[in-house]
Amino acid sequence: MVKKDLDLFNEITQKLLDAEENNPVVTPVHPKTIFERFNLTLEDEPMDDKAFQENLEDIVLHTPRTASDHFFNQLFGGRNSKAMLGELLSVMLNSTMATYKIAGPQVGVEQAIIKKICEIIGYDPQTSSGTMAAGGSLTIFKAMLMARDNYDKNVSTKGVSMDMTVYTSKESHYSVPKNAAFMGIGRDNVRYVNTDDRGRMLPEHLDQLIQEDIANGKHPIYVNATCGTTVLSAVDPIDKIADVTDKYKNLWLHVDGAYLGPIIFSEKYKFLVKGIHRVDSFSINAHKMLNTPLSTSMIVTKHPECLYNTFSNDADYLYQTSSDEHNLGKISLQCGRRNDALKFWCLWKSVGTKGLAKIVDHEFYLADIARDYVNNNPDYKLYSFEDSIAVCFNYKDYDTKDLCTQLYRQGELMVGYGKFKEDEFIRLVMVNGGNSKEDILNFFKKLEEFANTKYKATEIVNSTHI
Numbered sequence: 001m002v003k004k005d006l007d008l009f010n011e012i013t014q015k016l017l018d019a020e021e022n023n024p025v026v027t028p029v030h031p032k033t034i035f036e037r038f039n040l041t042l043e044d045e046p047m048d049d050k051a052f053q054e055n056l057e058d059i060v061l062h063t064p065r066t067a068s069d070h071f072f073n074q075l076f077g078g079r080n081s082k083a084m085l086g087e088l089l090s091v092m093l094n095s096t097m098a099t100y101k102i103a104g105p106q107v108g109v110e111q112a113i114i115k116k117i118c119e120i121i122g123y124d125p126q127t128s129s130g131t132m133a134a135g136g137s138l139t140i141f142k143a144m145l146m147a148r149d150n151y152d153k154n155v156s157t158k159g160v161s162m163d164m165t166v167y168t169s170k171e172s173h174y175s176v177p178k179n180a181a182f183m184g185i186g187r188d189n190v191r192y193v194n195t196d197d198r199g200r201m202l203p204e205h206l207d208q209l210i211q212e213d214i215a216n217g218k219h220p221i222y223v224n225a226t227c228g229t230t231v232l233s234a235v236d237p238i239d240k241i242a243d244v245t246d247k248y249k250n251l252w253l254h255v256d257g258a259y260l261g262p263i264i265f266s267e268k269y270k271f272l273v274k275g276i277h278r279v280d281s282f283s284i285n286a287h288k289m290l291n292t293p294l295s296t297s298m299i300v301t302k303h304p305e306c307l308y309n310t311f312s313n314d315a316d317y318l319y320q321t322s323s324d325e326h327n328l329g330k331i332s333l334q335c336g337r338r339n340d341a342l343k344f345w346c347l348w349k350s351v352g353t354k355g356l357a358k359i360v361d362h363e364f365y366l367a368d369i370a371r372d373y374v375n376n377n378p379d380y381k382l383y384s385f386e387d388s389i390a391v392c393f394n395y396k397d398y399d400t401k402d403l404c405t406q407l408y409r410q411g412e413l414m415v416g417y418g419k420f421k422e423d424e425f426i427r428l429v430m431v432n433g434g435n436s437k438e439d440i441l442n443f444f445k446k447l448e449e450f451a452n453t454k455y456k457a458t459e460i461v462n463s464t465h466i
Contacts, residue, residue, distance in 0.1 A: 008053060011053075012053075012056065012057055012060055015057060015060075015061065016060055016061065016065075019061055019065070020065050020067065020068045023411070024065060024068035024069060024070035024071070025064075025065065025068065025070045025071070025408075025411045025412060025413060025414055026061075026062055026063065026064050026065055026411060027409075027410065027411035028064070028408060028409060028411070029062060037062075038055075038058060038059055038062070039055050039058075040059075064414065067079035067432075067434075069432070069434070069435055069436075069439040069442075070412075070413050070414060070443070070446075071414045071432070072413070072414060072415040072416075072428050072429055072430075072432075072443065073408075073414040073415055073416045074416070074429070075230070075259050075288050075429055075431055076287050076288045076291075076294065076431055077291070077429075077431050077432035078291035078431065078432035078433055078434045078435070079291060079293075079434065080290075080291040080292060080347055080433070080434075082346045082347050082349075082350040082351070083286075083290075083291065083292040083293060083343045083344065083346055083347040084293060084343070085343075085346055086342040086343035086344070086345060086346030086347070087292075087293040087342070087343040089342060089346075090338065090339040090340075090342045090343060093106070093339065093342075095338075095339050096335075096336050096337060096338070096339075097110060097132070097328050097329070097332075097337045097338070097339055097341070098327065098328060098329030098332070098334075098335050098336065098337060099327045099328075099329060100326035100327055103328070103339070106339050106341065106342060107326050107328060109339075109341045109342055109345045110131075110132060110328065110339075110341035112345065113132075113298065113341055113344060113345055113348070114129065114130040114131070114132075114298065114300055115128075116348075116353075117130065117264070117282075117284065117298060117300050118130065118300050118302075120264050120265065120353075121264055121273075121276045121277055121282055121300070122276065122277025123277065123300065123302050124302075127302070127304070128300060128301060128302045128303075128304060129300070129301060129304035129307055129331065130298055130299050130300030130301060130307075131298070131299060131307065131328060131331045131332050132296070132297060132298050132299075132332075132337075132340050132341055133297050133298070133299060133332070133333065133334070134295055134297065134334070134337075134340075135258075135285075135295045135297050136173065136175070136256065136258030136259075136283060136285050136297055137173070137175035137178070137179070138297065138333065139256075139258065139283035139297050139298070139299040140173065140175050140176060140179060140224065140254070140256055140258075140283065141175070141179040141182065141183070141333070142299055142310075142311075142333060143222070143224075143252070143254035143280075143281045143283065143299060143301075144166065144176075144179050144180070144183055144185075144222055144224075144254075145183055145310050145311075145333075146252065146280075146281065146301065146303070146306040146307065146309075146310050147166075147221045147222035147252030147254070147280070148160070148164065148183055148185070148221055148222070149306065149309055149310045150221075150250060150252060150303070150306050150309075151164065151219065151221040151250045151252070152164075152219075153309075156309070156310070159184065160183075160184040160185065162219050163189065163217065163218045163219060164185045164189060164218070164219045164220075164221045164222075165185075165189045165190075165191055165213045165218045165219065165220050165221065166180055166185060166189065166190055166191070166220075166221060166222040166223070166224065167190075167191045167193055167206055167209060167210065167220065167222065167223045167224065168190065168191075168192065168193065168223070168224035168226075169192065169193045169194075169195050169199070169200075169201040169224075169225075169226060169229070169236060170192045170193065170194065170195055171195050171199040171226065171229040171230065171231065171232070171234065171420075172224055172226045172229065172230075172256065173226070173230060173256055173258070174230075176190060176224050177190045185221075189218070191209045191213070193205050193206045193209060195234075198232060198234045198385055199229045199231065199232045199234040199420060200229075200234045200235065200236050200237060201225060201226070201236040201237070201241060203237060203240040203241050203243065203244050206223065206241065206244050207244045207247075210244070210248060210251070214248075220248060220251050221250070221251065221252060222251070222252045222254065223241065223244075223245050223251065223252070223253050223254070224254055224256055225238055225241050225253065225254065225255045225256070225279070226255070226256050227255050227256065227257035227259070227260045227261050227263070227272070227273055228256075228257065228258070228259030228260025228261070229259075230259065230418075231390065231392070231418035231419065231420050231427060232383075232384055232385070232388060232390055232392065232418075232420055233259060233260055233384075233388045233389050233390040233429075234388065235260060235263075235272045235273060236255075238255060238273055238274060238275040238276055238278070238279065239274045239275030239278070240275075241253065241275075242275050242278040242279060246278075252280045252281070253278070253279045253280050253281075254279065254280060254281045254282070254283070255273070255276060255279050255281070255282045255283070256283055257273075257282055257283055257284045257285075258283055258284065258285040258288065258297065259285070259288055259289075260272075260289070260389070261282070261283065261284030261285065261289075262284065262286070262288075262289040262290050262356065262359075262360050263289075263360055264276065264284070265353055265356040265357045265360055266357045266360040266361055266364075267357060268357075268361055268364075269360065269361070269364060269387065272387065280301060280302060280303060281299055281300065281301040281302075281303075282299070282300055282301075283297065283298065283299040283300075284297070284298050285297045285298075286298070286344045286347070288431050289359065289360055289363060289389070289431050289433070290344070290347065290356060290359055290360075290433070291347075291359070291431075291432065291433050291434065292343050292344050292347055293343055295340065296340050296343060296344050297340075304331075307331040308324070308330060308331060311330065311331050311332055311333055312324070312330040312331065313330075359433040362433055363389050363430045363431060363432075363433055364387070364389055364430070366389075366430040366435055366436075366437070366440050367388060367389045367390070367391055367430040368386075369437050369440045369441070370391040370428055370430065370440050370443075370444075371384070371386070371391050373440070373441065373444055374391065374393045379395060379396050379448075380393050380394070380395055381393060381394050381425075383420065383423050383425045389429060389430040389431065390418075390427055390428070390429050390430075391427075391428040391429075391430070392418060392420070392425045392426065392427050392428070393425055393426055393428070394425050394426060395426070395447060395448070395451060396451070398451055398455065400417045400424050400425055400426055401417055401424070403426070403451060403455065404416060404417045404426060406450075406454075406455060406456065407447070407450060410450075410454065412446055412450050412454075413443065413446055413447065413450075415427070415428055415443075415447075416429075428443070
């Protein structure tokens with residue numbers, strides 16, 4: 001049965017690859033009609049094999065193709081075959097990473113990744129640690145929990161008993177206030193630090209906010225710096241922020257590198273994270289710039305005892321062999337945690353650290369190509385800057401939201417829009433390491449052809465549209 005379904009997988013996969021080549025962007029189906037368009041209802045009786053295959057193919061071939069060279073909509077894209085191989089093998093093995101008893105050498109695979117990242121950012125790999133998690137929001141949550149428990153050792157038993165405050169820039173990830181609510185600190189105790197004209201946190205304003213809170217009897221516990229803001233992909237000045245946090249006792253500094261974190265592998269661009277060795281924790285996603293399947297998120301810390309103090313809990317029915325060092329459930333928020341390490345290990349092992357650097361550098365190169373095109377064309381206006389993989393622009397006087405929505409609805413391109421301060425623009429993100437210079441120039445060609453020949457200026461975009 002397994003072989004039969006693997007053959008079916010190969011057949012459907014080949015059709016998907018053919019479709020990506022011939023029709024890179026799927027024309028979307030309106031969400032209100034999906035149950036009419038597709039046979040999704042679950043019945044009492046089984047579907048026969050032929051109908052099942054046709055049904056499954058129909059769903060797969062109408063799903064947005066995030067690996068295509070026309071997809072620029074999210075902070076991920078592309079496909080790496082070695083990483084995909086590791087993902088498929090992880091599915092076949094179906095290990096949980098909670099204990100060494102069940103995961104075996106897969107524990108070593110994850111630990112090798114964590115130790116190497118620690119080494120690259122300047123932590124001592126012998127006295128630092130980390131874990132993998134299901135996405136960037138969860139790695140930030142883990143950092144915030146460690147910061148809380150490190151500040152007040154009684155929280156895990158007594159609960160939150162003081163007014164704690166956390167700090168993040170106005171351009172940071174949306175999960176920070178959400179996490180503050182989850183951990184008992186509350187959204188009202190999140191302080192938003194001002195940013196400069198590139199969206200980078202202003203350390204002097206951070207210091208001012210901290211001092212004001214202390215004067216008012218608050219307890220600052222956590223600063224969230226960003227390596228790759230969501231819209232402009234700016235990097236906060238980590239070294240200068242660390243100068244601020246070092247002045248205060250038990251104030252945890254975390255760098256959210258979910259987006260642009262892979263620049264640590266690049267000799268050319270790692271200057272952007274100067275001072276990274278000074279932070280208490282750092283998170284990075286391989287499923288964005290490094291084209292590893294979702295989700296591949298990691299957090300490392302120079303305080304391994306904080307991982308254990310916050311996340312460990314004994315369970316005799318679970319931890320039955322080996323030492324805690326190899327039972328990764330003791331440092332994880334999750335128990336049943338899938339193996340997200342093997343896919344990234346396969347990529348890293350197959351190309352080496354230098355190969356990861358080439359992927360990162362190539363994406364910056366593609367961004368240079370796009371910026372040069374925009375800067376040398378009078379019909380465009382640029383809103384972003386150098387040393388960024390987000391190229392933000394507007395074309396002629398077209399309405400940004402409307403143009404992006406119509407491109408998507410008619411299956412031409414998938415690209416999103418963003419806003420910084422008062423400006424709204426198209427946000428072209430270079431996270432597909434498989435793209436070429438020609439792919440980027442073709443994006444602009446298709447955008448211009450569509451805008452000048454197919455665009456319906458009278459169409460109004462509202463919440464009822466996809």
